[in-house]
Amino acid sequence: MSKDIQAIASKPYEYGFVTPIESETVAKGLNEDVIKLISAKKNEPQWMLDYRLKAYRHWLTMTEPHWAKAEYPAIDYQDIHYYSAPKQTEKKASMDEVDPELKRTFEKLGIPLFEQKKLAGVAVDAIFDSVSVATTFKGKLLEAGVVFCPLSEAIEKYPDLVKTYLGSVVPHTDNFYAALNSAVFTEGSFVYVPKDTICPMELSTYFRINTQDTGQFERTLIICEENSEVSYLEGCTAPMFDTNQLHAAVVELVALDSATIKYSTVQNWYAGDPETGKGGIYNFVTKRGKCLGKKSKISWTQIETGSAITWKYPSCVLIGDESIGEFYSVALTNHFQKADTGTKMIHIGKNTKSTIVSKGISAGKSENTYRGIVQMNRSAKGAENFTQCDSMLIGKQAVANTLPYIDVRNASSTLGHEATTVKVSQDQLFYFAQRGIAMEEALQTMINGFCADVFKELPTEFAVEATQLLSLKLENSVG
Amino acid sequence: MLSIQNLHVKTEGKEILKGLYLELAPGKVHAIMGPNGSGKSTLSKVLAGHPDYEVTSGSITFNGQDILDMDADERARHGIFMAFQYPVEIPGVNNASFLRMSYNAKRKHLGLPEVDPFEFELLLQEKAKLVKLGEGLLDRSVNDGFSGGEKKRNEILQMMLLEPHLVILDETDSGLDIDALRIVAESVNQFRAPDRSFLVITHYQRLLDYIVPDVVHVLADGEIVKTGDRFLVHELEERGYDWVRK
Amino acid sequence: MTVTALTTKHIEVTSTPDDPIYIVSNDMSLCQDIVIDVRDTASAILILDSCQCNVTISIEDRSSCELIVYNFDNNSSRSTDMAFKATLGESSQFKFLQASCGAGISKSDVQVVFTKPHALSELRAVSILDGNDSVFVKTHMTHLVGECQGRQIVKSILNGNSVSEFNGGVYVAKGADLTDSSQSNENLLLSDNARAISQPQLEIHADDIKAAHGANVGQLDERHVFYLMSRGIPKREAELFLLQGFILELIDTVSNDSVKAYLKNRLVVSGASS
Numbered sequence: 001m002s003k004d005i006q007a008i009a010s011k012p013y014e015y016g017f018v019t020p021i022e023s024e025t026v027a028k029g030l031n032e033d034v035i036k037l038i039s040a041k042k043n044e045p046q047w048m049l050d051y052r053l054k055a056y057r058h059w060l061t062m063t064e065p066h067w068a069k070a071e072y073p074a075i076d077y078q079d080i081h082y083y084s085a086p087k088q089t090e091k092k093a094s095m096d097e098v099d100p101e102l103k104r105t106f107e108k109l110g111i112p113l114f115e116q117k118k119l120a121g122v123a124v125d126a127i128f129d130s131v132s133v134a135t136t137f138k139g140k141l142l143e144a145g146v147v148f149c150p151l152s153e154a155i156e157k158y159p160d161l162v163k164t165y166l167g168s169v170v171p172h173t174d175n176f177y178a179a180l181n182s183a184v185f186t187e188g189s190f191v192y193v194p195k196d197t198i199c200p201m202e203l204s205t206y207f208r209i210n211t212q213d214t215g216q217f218e219r220t221l222i223i224c225e226e227n228s229e230v231s232y233l234e235g236c237t238a239p240m241f242d243t244n245q246l247h248a249a250v251v252e253l254v255a256l257d258s259a260t261i262k263y264s265t266v267q268n269w270y271a272g273d274p275e276t277g278k279g280g281i282y283n284f285v286t287k288r289g290k291c292l293g294k295k296s297k298i299s300w301t302q303i304e305t306g307s308a309i310t311w312k313y314p315s316c317v318l319i320g321d322e323s324i325g326e327f328y329s330v331a332l333t334n335h336f337q338k339a340d341t342g343t344k345m346i347h348i349g350k351n352t353k354s355t356i357v358s359k360g361i362s363a364g365k366s367e368n369t370y371r372g373i374v375q376m377n378r379s380a381k382g383a384e385n386f387t388q389c390d391s392m393l394i395g396k397q398a399v400a401n402t403l404p405y406i407d408v409r410n411a412s413s414t415l416g417h418e419a420t421t422v423k424v425s426q427d428q429l430f431y432f433a434q435r436g437i438a439m440e441e442a443l444q445t446m447i448n449g450f451c452a453d454v455f456k457e458l459p460t461e462f463a464v465e466a467t468q469l470l471s472l473k474l475e476n477s478v479g
Numbered sequence: 480m481l482s483i484q485n486l487h488v489k490t491e492g493k494e495i496l497k498g499l500y501l502e503l504a505p506g507k508v509h510a511i512m513g514p515n516g517s518g519k520s521t522l523s524k525v526l527a528g529h530p531d532y533e534v535t536s537g538s539i540t541f542n543g544q545d546i547l548d549m550d551a552d553e554r555a556r557h558g559i560f561m562a563f564q565y566p567v568e569i570p571g572v573n574n575a576s577f578l579r580m581s582y583n584a585k586r587k588h589l590g591l592p593e594v595d596p597f598e599f600e601l602l603l604q605e606k607a608k609l610v611k612l613g614e615g616l617l618d619r620s621v622n623d624g625f626s627g628g629e630k631k632r633n634e635i636l637q638m639m640l641l642e643p644h645l646v647i648l649d650e651t652d653s654g655l656d657i658d659a660l661r662i663v664a665e666s667v668n669q670f671r672a673p674d675r676s677f678l679v680i681t682h683y684q685r686l687l688d689y690i691v692p693d694v695v696h697v698l699a700d701g702e703i704v705k706t707g708d709r710f711l712v713h714e715l716e717e718r719g720y721d722w723v724r725k
Numbered sequence: 726m727t728v729t730a731l732t733t734k735h736i737e738v739t740s741t742p743d744d745p746i747y748i749v750s751n752d753m754s755l756c757q758d759i760v761i762d763v764r765d766t767a768s769a770i771l772i773l774d775s776c777q778c779n780v781t782i783s784i785e786d787r788s789s790c791e792l793i794v795y796n797f798d799n800n801s802s803r804s805t806d807m808a809f810k811a812t813l814g815e816s817s818q819f820k821f822l823q824a825s826c827g828a829g830i831s832k833s834d835v836q837v838v839f840t841k842p843h844a845l846s847e848l849r850a851v852s853i854l855d856g857n858d859s860v861f862v863k864t865h866m867t868h869l870v871g872e873c874q875g876r877q878i879v880k881s882i883l884n885g886n887s888v889s890e891f892n893g894g895v896y897v898a899k900g901a902d903l904t905d906s907s908q909s910n911e912n913l914l915l916s917d918n919a920r921a922i923s924q925p926q927l928e929i930h931a932d933d934i935k936a937a938h939g940a941n942v943g944q945l946d947e948r949h950v951f952y953l954m955s956r957g958i959p960k961r962e963a964e965l966f967l968l969q970g971f972i973l974e975l976i977d978t979v980s981n982d983s984v985k986a987y988l989k990n991r992l993v994v995s996g997a998s999s
Contacts, residue, residue, distance in 0.1 A: 408921045415941065416941050425933075428567050431567050
């Protein structure tokens with residue numbers, strides 16, 4: 001080892017490939033005709049088109065926001081494809097009929113689409129550009145009363161549920177990107193768990209962007225009725241294009257009395273060229289959960305490692321008395337990445353509780369910001385919050401910001417917030433080395449230790465993947 | 480075991496070692512004494528492969544191999560162990576897990592199968608008893624909140640687990656009280672073997688009362704200026720270091 | 726005791742005075758600009774009593790300044806606006822303490838810039854609020870160089886419809902290694918109509934540093950109250966005693982004994998009436 005730690009061959013982004021498949025892509029540009037076209041392609045009812053148009057018209061009145069600690073050039077919304085689907089437009093009855101190219105893609109990504117190859121029995125909905133190509137275990141889930149299908153299918157088969165809940169947690173007026181998403185969303189997952197039901201298996205959606213200059217606007221809605229439970233995992237990757245691509249998703253979670261929703265994300269979008277910073281995904285996402293019912297619980301766990309810019313605040317609105325909101329996050333930035341992420345916990349009901357554990361790791365020339373709001377309204381008597389935000393800095397050029405906002409409006413709540421900064425030191429790495437442990441393993445161990453409180457919230461299979469993903473991203477970063 | 484020829488070492492633009500020669504045979508204990516700033520710590524760090532030190536000329540051969548091209552972790556796996564003067568704290572990393580990781584790194588290098596946490600637990604308890612390191616400290620983060628004595632004993636515990644060929648004790652006695660010193664010395668003495676050598680670096684004579692050296696060197700101004708047997712220690716104690724410097 | 730009327734705009738301290746320097750205002754409605762220079766290794770204590778001002782402080786190498794600002798007027802119709810900016814030299818010290826009780830609407834903005842290493846600065850603010858009082862404390866420490874120590878501690882007790890807002894920033898520039906910074910904001914809410922807003926902010930561009938912050942909002946620890954009661958102290962008195970302890974802890978850092986005694990006295994008296 002020399003003073004500036006010599007380059008270990010940096011493992012390139014292994015999901016950067018493009019699948020050669022015939023796609024039907026709508027020409028670039030955004031206007032009411034494009035929206036009508038998208039709606040038509042999806043065979044949507046009139047009320048859905050009306051919702052989209054209302055959102056689009058409202059979006060036109062809004063201004064693109066630039067307040068995050070992540071500069072980005074203004075986006076040309078006319079230079080994006082808003083719809084691209086692989087030509088197997090008919091949903092196939094069985095896995096065997098799925099286009100082999102598509103199957104190969106998902107295999108390469110490690111996503112099991114075949115019923116025989118179960119990943120500890122995880123049901124998967126695979127989304128390729130703007131469409132869902134396969135959803136596994138649907139039948140088995142329906143037997144338990146659980147609906148897990150693409151949102152387009154839910155609009156058709158469960159219109160009442162969609163009408164009631166879509167936009168109830170994130171209204172189209174909420175922010176610029178939510179409005180855009182409400183107008184042009186193409187696909188996403190829909191989950192409905194009826195009363196008194198524990199979803200028998202983990203649900204997972206996998207998003208894959210394939211066509212260049214396509215925006216990804218998925219929309220997910222998860223509804224858990226009284227006493228029900230579900231655990232959902234979202235994963236994503238994208239090819240390496242040298243232009244930036246926009247990912248503006250909206251996720252809405254609704255939990256009724258004593259329901260529990262666990263939503264985990266392992267995000268590995270392409271982050272841009274490590275040398276130049278060119279390209280990479282803009283991950284501008286609005287995720288919010290409403291703890292509507294008493295004793296309901298919504299738990300967000302995120303491992304954010306990719307994207308050129310990550311801008312998201314998975315939040316909980318704690319309306320039901322004794323409801324619980326949790327946010328566990330590891331956000332890693334390296335090279336030229338920027339992350340401005342955190343959470344909002346809004347306490348409205350009595351005796352509500354929230355827990356925030358945020359671990360930011362900044363390396364290279366990146367900038368990593370935690371931004372959070374904990375608000376306890378006057379009505380939120382007896383509310384409690386515990387927040388721990390830690391930043392780990394690797395190298396002399398990285399930046400870490402911690403920007404919490406705390407607002408307490410009653411005399412019976414308690415709140416404790418702590419933030420610390422640590423660095424990975426040469427001395428610590430040398431200690432590992434002198435005990436025979438190579439640098440990658442040393443780094444991996446230290447990061448595990450740093451992120452332990454978050455990793456333990458992830459479903460087991462993904463905890464291992466997350467650890468490996470993080471250390472992969474940090475190769476070559478200590479100097 | 481170890482052969483150092485004409486070693487010149489620089490750090491932060493300054494030359495610290497100015498032509499050091501040392502021959503260490505297997506099974507022997509050599510002590511290196513010297514005034515502050517003589518280069519004692521530099522020598523141990525260079526042997527371990529610390530990135531802050533640059534070898535400008537000379538050679539270091541360990542068991543017939545030139546180690547200058549080897550990274551620190553490689554040297555460690557080949558059997559070089561250094562007990563740090565100021566062991567660093569690593570919060571968040573469990574001590575027992577860390578010990579198991581380094582134990583397994585050595586096993587892998589030797590082509591042996593790795594041990595699982597349960598097997599290791601038994602081995603660890605056994606060795607920990609010898610250095611009187613309580614179970615509580617095995618459960619904590621590495622050296623986090625450990626007293627000076629506990630940190631040094633954690634170093635010795637690692638030495639016993641890794642069974643190195645060359646043990647470098649870098650001022651292990653600094654900051655230790657008599658009881659801790661005795662524990663450390665006893666463990667080291669019991670660890671002596673015909674295929675194991677020790678390089679004991681110390682400023683004071685005290686430790687050498689317990690770990691009796693075969694050869695004593697005096698390092699001053701970046702070079703070894705005098706070599707003798709263990710009685711040299713008493714002479715230095717009486718006459719100080721100036722006597723030996725040119 | 727040296728008293729300086731606020732008509733004096735420039736205060737220079739080149740040798741350590743025996744007594745603290747009091748600065749009083751002739752006209753509270755006027756906002757004065759004050760420039761304070763402390764140099765030649767002098768050490769000064771300056772006290773501002775119920776003033777409106779913009780203070781610029783320059784503390785040169787190895788000099789130190791303790792600035793105490795207080796407002797015990799209990800005049801809730803009052804509105805006070807103060808700004809302080811301190812630039813510190815090598816191995817210098819700047820300690821700031823603001824104590825207020827029933828201060829009406831009060832806003833203070835305290836900025837510290839570390840330009841040379843080994844300097845130390847402590848910013849402390851203590852308020853007891855009631856009625857429609859509103860206190861906004863904004864602090865900011867900029868570490869342009871390393872090896873400096875910064876502490877920010879802001880505590881409030883809020884009753885009635887009062888509001889306390891803390892906005893504390895710490896900026897550590899690239900290369901400012903070995904910076905040691907901590908921020909702490911603690912609020913005790915005694916009324917459901919009171920409100921505490923806390924925004925401690927860290928912007929870190931260097932890696933070899935210590936930076937931590939904490940914020941707590943809550944009530945008196947029931948166990949502490951019970952402990953005192955179990956020793957024969959009536960509940961109301963026990964609560965009062967604990968509230969005082971919460972606040973007075975910050976006053977203990979005042980170096981001049983008579984000033985310390987005065988502050989403790991006023992806070993206890995004013996606080997008890999809340």
